[in-house]
Amino acid sequence: MRINSFGYNIKECFKNLWRNRMMSVASISSVAATLVILGIIFVLIVNISAMTQVAKDQFDTIQVYLDDDLAIDGIEEIGTKMIQLQGVQDVIFEAKEEALEKMKLDWDQNGYLLDGLESNPLPNSYIIVLDDINYANYIVNTIQDYDGIEEVKYYQEVIENIIKITDVIRKVGLMIMVILIAISTFIISNTIKIAVHSRRREINIMKYVGATNWFIRGPFLLEGVVLGLLGAILSSVVIYFAYKYSYDAIMEQFYMFISAYLIRAQVIIKDVVFLFVIIGSGIGALGSLASLRKYLDV
Amino acid sequence: MIKMLNVSKKYNNGVIAVANMNLNIKRGDFVFLVGPSGAGKSTFIKMLLKEENPTSGHVVVDDLDITKLHRRKVPELRRKIGVVFQDFRLLPNKTVYENIAFAMEITETKPRDIRKHVPMVLSIVGLADKQKMYPDQLSGGEQQRVSIARAIINNPPILIADEPTGNLDPETSREIMKLLLQINRRGTTVLMATHDKEIVDLMKQRVIAIEKGRVVRDELGGKYGYAD
Numbered sequence A: 001m002r003i004n005s006f007g008y009n010i011k012e013c014f015k016n017l018w019r020n021r022m023m024s025v026a027s028i029s030s031v032a033a034t035l036v037i038l039g040i041i042f043v044l045i046v047n048i049s050a051m052t053q054v055a056k057d058q059f060d061t062i063q064v065y066l067d068d069d070l071a072i073d074g075i076e077e078i079g080t081k082m083i084q085l086q087g088v089q090d091v092i093f094e095a096k097e098e099a100l101e102k103m104k105l106d107w108d109q110n111g112y113l114l115d116g117l118e119s120n121p122l123p124n125s126y127i128i129v130l131d132d133i134n135y136a137n138y139i140v141n142t143i144q145d146y147d148g149i150e151e152v153k154y155y156q157e158v159i160e161n162i163i164k165i166t167d168v169i170r171k172v173g174l175m176i177m178v179i180l181i182a183i184s185t186f187i188i189s190n191t192i193k194i195a196v197h198s199r200r201r202e203i204n205i206m207k208y209v210g211a212t213n214w215f216i217r218g219p220f221l222l223e224g225v226v227l228g229l230l231g232a233i234l235s236s237v238v239i240y241f242a243y244k245y246s247y248d249a250i251m252e253q254f255y256m257f258i259s260a261y262l263i264r265a266q267v268i269i270k271d272v273v274f275l276f277v278i279i280g281s282g283i284g285a286l287g288s289l290a291s292l293r294k295y296l297d298v
Numbered sequence B: 001m002i003k004m005l006n007v008s009k010k011y012n013n014g015v016i017a018v019a020n021m022n023l024n025i026k027r028g029d030f031v032f033l034v035g036p037s038g039a040g041k042s043t044f045i046k047m048l049l050k051e052e053n054p055t056s057g058h059v060v061v062d063d064l065d066i067t068k069l070h071r072r073k074v075p076e077l078r079r080k081i082g083v084v085f086q087d088f089r090l091l092p093n094k095t096v097y098e099n100i101a102f103a104m105e106i107t108e109t110k111p112r113d114i115r116k117h118v119p120m121v122l123s124i125v126g127l128a129d130k131q132k133m134y135p136d137q138l139s140g141g142e143q144q145r146v147s148i149a150r151a152i153i154n155n156p157p158i159l160i161a162d163e164p165t166g167n168l169d170p171e172t173s174r175e176i177m178k179l180l181l182q183i184n185r186r187g188t189t190v191l192m193a194t195h196d197k198e199i200v201d202l203m204k205q206r207v208i209a210i211e212k213g214r215v216v217r218d219e220l221g222g223k224y225g226y227a228d
């Protein structure tokens, strides 16, 4: 007949949730909806971050095209100057003949078109491999002032745009997250408030017999956390299948292009479940504590 | 056991429920608290339980000045005081046994001790054969016995009863009083607020009369002293 055992508390908890099933369903759905949206934002951020990383690795080179009339001495001089700049890891020379060969390979079946050219229109160039992407601007500006430079090409804008987009997604995502968490905390707190209200006699008696506030909070806290966790489970399932489906669809559509940078569902779901469990139970605990404040103050 | 030193209580709405009260109730006393409706009896009891705080003065319970007691220490105070109310305040979805055991679980008593003590207290209040019944299957007198059993299960030094016989017929009331006297004889200080003239006159215990928040009479073996 022991009432204060864990098993008993769990049983009571589900009994109470069932008694209030309308509100329970509303709470679980709101937590699940919050977490699903949160999960979408999370998945987006993780994937974009991964892509940004790949992009950074790919665009960490600067193309320096040289004037066609620059003599071999001049070419070498520029090369030695560049290697000494801060942030430069390596400098690779690409002669105009090599560039043409490469282009032919790139053009593949249409490569024969290039055979008809009278003279090679491509310039000699250097490829600078960056050590640290933060020096890119400084390097580009310095090299542009050298004599015998035709053009300096750097995919800075691409990277900056990616970083900007990621940043916006992160900020907007965070804002949406905070609002959604507040809403579901509010809904849970209302559910618990009903539970507390229907048991105010019991709480009142508990107080008179000298129960500590934490003892009284315990079962309600458990109810809130269970609601949050049920929401977390539901949303994890939704996110897993939605992500898997989208992943497969993108794989099919774009084949290797983007999909190479996407993170597989099995990998991402671990983080998602972990995140959801923490946030779900956090929302539940916060909601029930908020609703209990008034009743415990005697 | 209970001391009031210049205690006053003014509610937020301006009502002065207790005015400069001085009282000393010793260990093992049996005290009736009488007085017209609105005299401040319940307010007095609420201050002992720290449900209300005095506006000025000091309330001392079991040698402890509870006036400045921290919120976290309030449960500890309440475990020293068993309380019985006019409306019994039992949990309808728990049996007699569970209602009493509940008070022990809350104070984190070992299950073994609970199993030992509950039947003991049930036999003190004369309900040994009703432990599996639910409150709505019991008479008013029996329900009040359950609530008394719950109040004394943790062996508190003080038992407070606010009109415990208010809902009971005279015969049942006398039986409840017998029980309270029996508990008092075991050393528990009993404080009972009541409007029950017959019982106060019959018991011949200390009577403290309050009017408009002031003690107007305090005598041993006293009478109820009001006509109602």
Ligand SMILES: Nc1ncnc2c1ncn2[C@@H]1O[C@H](COP(=O)(O)OP(=O)(O)OP(=O)(O)O)[C@@H](O)[C@H]1O
Binding pocket: B011, B012, B013, B015, B016, B017, B035, B036, B037, B038, B039, B040, B041, B042, B043, B044
């Ligand atoms: N929470 C409260 N807020 C404001 N005024 C209150 C409050 N509780 C009691 N009072 C007032 O304080 C005065 C004393 O009330 P109290 O309940 O102590 O009287 P009592 O002696 O117990 O009366 P009764 O015999 O009818 O139970 C009354 O005038 C009452 O209206």
Ligand SMILES: [Mg+2]
Binding pocket: B041, B042, B043, B162
């Ligand atoms: Mg009263």
